[in-house]
Amino acid sequence: GAVVSQHPSWVICKSGTSVKIECRSLDFQATTMFWYRQFPKQSLMLMATSNEGSKATYEQGVEKDKFLINHASLTLSTLTVTSAHPEDSSFYICSARSGGWATDTQYFGPGTRLTVL
Amino acid sequence: AQKITQTQPGMFVQEKEAVTLDCTYDTSDPSYGLFWYKQPSSGEMIFLIYQGSYDQQNATEGRYSLNFQKARKSANLVISASQLGDSAMYFCAMREVTGNTGKLIFGQGTTLQVKP
Numbered sequence: 001g002a003v004v005s006q007h008p009s010w011v012i013c014k015s016g017t018s019v020k021i022e023c024r025s026l027d028f029q030a031t032t033m034f035w036y037r038q039f040p041k042q043s044l045m046l047m048a049t050s051n052e053g054s055k056a057t058y059e060q061g062v063e064k065d066k067f068l069i070n071h072a073s074l075t076l077s078t079l080t081v082t083s084a085h086p087e088d089s090s091f092y093i094c095s096a097r098s099g100g101w102a103t104d105t106q107y108f109g110p111g112t113r114l115t116v117l
Numbered sequence: 118a119q120k121i122t123q124t125q126p127g128m129f130v131q132e133k134e135a136v137t138l139d140c141t142y143d144t145s146d147p148s149y150g151l152f153w154y155k156q157p158s159s160g161e162m163i164f165l166i167y168q169g170s171y172d173q174q175n176a177t178e179g180r181y182s183l184n185f186q187k188a189r190k191s192a193n194l195v196i197s198a199s200q201l202g203d204s205a206m207y208f209c210a211m212r213e214v215t216g217n218t219g220k221l222i223f224g225q226g227t228t229l230q231v232k233p
Contacts, residue, residue, distance in 0.1 A: 032219060043208065043223045044162075091160055097219050106221060108154075108162035 002028045004096045006109035013084055014117055021079045021112045023094030029074035030096035034106065035067075038091040050077045084116045119144040121211050123224035130199045131232050137184070138194040138227045140209030148214035151192040152221065153183065157205040165207075168192055199231045 003026040013019050023033055032051050036044040048069050050056045056069035066088075068080040077096075081088050091113050095106040120143040130136035142151065149170045155163040168176045168183045176183045184193040196203055209224040 034220065041206075041226075041228070043225050044221075046220055046222070049218060049220065093160070093162065095162075095221075104219065106219065108164075111160040111162075113160070 002026075002096075002098060002105070002107045004030075004094065004107045004109040006092075006094055006112050008112060009110060010113040010115075012115045012117065015085050016083055019081045019084055019114060021081075021092055021094075021114075023077045023079070023096065023109050025075045025096040025098075025107070028096075028098045028107075030077070030098060031074065032097040033071055033077040034095045034097070035069060035077075035079050036093045036095070038093060038111075040091075044093060047079075081114065084114070086116045089114055089116045119146070119149075119211055119213055119222050121209055121222055121224035123209055123227050125227045126225070127228045127230070129230050129232060130196075130203075132201060133198055135195060135197045136199055136229065138196070138207050138209075138229065140192045140194065140224055142190050142192060142209075142211050144190075144211065144213060146213040150212045150214070151183070151185070152210040152212065153181070153192075153194045154208045154210060154223075155203075155205045156208060156226075162208075166194065196229075201231050201233060204229060204231045 005024045007022045035047045038044045047062045048056045048058045050069050050071040052071045071077040093111040094109045122141045151168045153165040166178045166181045168185045180197045182195045206226045208226045210221045
């Protein structure tokens with residue numbers, strides 16, 4: 001089956017620094033990637049939808065300048081948490097869609113655990 | 118607006134017994150898909166089963182079956198013959214087809230613990 005990777009799998013950073021998380025589709029081209037955030041014992045909350053070559057669409061309440069998303073190629077999307085603070089500590093998960101239709105399967109990455117000190 | 122509700126924060130089941138995890142949804146879109154995912158402590162999202170809104174039969178995948186009651190807008194997951202490895206968090210999710218966004222909206226999740 002299709003594989004989505006994320007890097008790094010975990011990261012610890014100091015408050016005020018920026019952190020970049022990569023999401024790659026390894027064996028298929030992903031026209032659309034989704035970024036989710038998950039706090040402990042809670043549900044996944046969609047942050048943004050990322051389409052290759054265009055600006056990401058952010059969900060209501062998600063700060064665009066705080067969470068920069070770039071989808072420069074059909075196999076790579078990046079999420080940059082700028083000027084991270086302890087409240088940004090969370091589990092970030094990406095998923096990638098293989099086709100252009102809403103019914104196409106989404107494949108999830110293994111997630112990245114961010115801890116901001 | 119679409120909404121997914123899982124009313125069971127936590128569930129216990131004895132090993133080898135069956136368990137039902139509840140999920141109700143709300144949508145005005147006549148075309149939608151319903152998913153169940155398993156998330157073990159490692160964090161990865163494992164796809165379990167899918168049910169399309171127009172599917173006539175309830176979906177089944179091995180020990181997993183989906184009890185789809187369209188009129189009641191419920192899509193409960195049934196796990197038969199529970200195993201210790203089934204202990205995890207389970208999420209119900211919905212995807213609307215109209216608008217072609219492909220976005221998945223998740224329920225709050227149910228933590229399942231299988232007792233030996």
